[in-house]
Amino acid sequence: MTAAIQLQDLTVAYDRHPAVHHLNGNFAHGSLTAVVGPNGAGKSTLLKSIAGVLRPAQGSILRDSLRARDIAYLPQQADIDRHFPIRVMDVVSSGHWHRRGLFRGLSRDDMDKASHALAAVGLSGFQHRVIGSLSAGQFQRVLFARMLLQDAPVILLDEPFNAIDARTTADLLGVVQRWHDESRTIIAVVHDIEQVRQHFPQTLLMARQEVAWGPTQTTLTAANLLKARAMAEAWDETANVCAQGLRRG
Numbered sequence: 001m002t003a004a005i006q007l008q009d010l011t012v013a014y015d016r017h018p019a020v021h022h023l024n025g026n027f028a029h030g031s032l033t034a035v036v037g038p039n040g041a042g043k044s045t046l047l048k049s050i051a052g053v054l055r056p057a058q059g060s061i062l063r064d065s066l067r068a069r070d071i072a073y074l075p076q077q078a079d080i081d082r083h084f085p086i087r088v089m090d091v092v093s094s095g096h097w098h099r100r101g102l103f104r105g106l107s108r109d110d111m112d113k114a115s116h117a118l119a120a121v122g123l124s125g126f127q128h129r130v131i132g133s134l135s136a137g138q139f140q141r142v143l144f145a146r147m148l149l150q151d152a153p154v155i156l157l158d159e160p161f162n163a164i165d166a167r168t169t170a171d172l173l174g175v176v177q178r179w180h181d182e183s184r185t186i187i188a189v190v191h192d193i194e195q196v197r198q199h200f201p202q203t204l205l206m207a208r209q210e211v212a213w214g215p216t217q218t219t220l221t222a223a224n225l226l227k228a229r230a231m232a233e234a235w236d237e238t239a240n241v242c243a244q245g246l247r248r249g
């Protein structure tokens with residue numbers, strides 16, 4: 001299968017301290033991959049750099065012929081301000097702003113599409129609710145409805161099921177499976193190893209660097225999980241990005 005996203009010796013750093021270190025590999029077109037690793041392993045940083053929010057310190061990310069709008073990115077809920085006084089309909093409809101322009105009002109067609117997307121995530125009738133009044137699970141459903149409208153071939157999800165109730169998680173895993181059936185490329189940071197084993201055919205296990213990357217069954221072994229933890233604990237937070245020509249750490 002051809003690569004939708006290719007990481008070439010990718011290092012991403014904050015103030016020159018690497019959070020992702022010399023990653024190499026491909027996310028194939030139509031693949032469904034979980035990104036797994038201990039806290040601070042660089043998972044969110046990797047997703048942000050694939051989304052184009054962060055730039056590589058070294059190496060590169062090749063995105064085939066994808067345009068920025070072809071990549072839908074769902075950040076962690078903690079990174080989203082929900083105190084904004086806007087309605088569910090406005091959030092969902094912003095999923096297709098690239099088609100209708102940022103400042104044009106909502107057409108009847110836009111509203112119908114948003115209503116269908118809300119129905120698909122089990123939130124019929126929520127159009128006029130203010131987002132601050134929703135539970136965490138309901139808000140996550142709204143963000144998935146927004147991504148349904150975005151209709152992107154590549155979907156990045158950062159801990160989409162963290163602190164979300166079991167019913168919502170099951171429903172949203174159904175949406176992810178539907179996207180997979182539609183041959184979209186999906187990369188999701190997931191903490192629940194059992195969930196990964198059940199729903200994600202591919203896994204990238206990382207601890208700043210790659211620990212293992214491939215079919216979930218062969219990647220998520222007890223030995224690899226132990227290795228990831230040991231690598232994360234041994235990581236020197238104060239290390240700088242490698243100077244050109246130095247041996248890789």
Ligand SMILES: Nc1ncnc2c1ncn2[C@@H]1O[C@H](COP(=O)(O)OP(=O)(O)OP(=O)(O)O)[C@@H](O)[C@H]1O
Pocket residue numbers: 014018019037038039040041042043044045046237
């Ligand atoms: N904005 C930032 N500024 C400075 N350092 C950061 C920033 N964001 C993350 N880091 C550091 O980069 C490293 C990787 O963080 P990252 O959030 O990517 O890991 P993660 O695997 O997603 O962690 P978690 O599972 O806890 O969400 C950590 O040492 C973290 O402290």
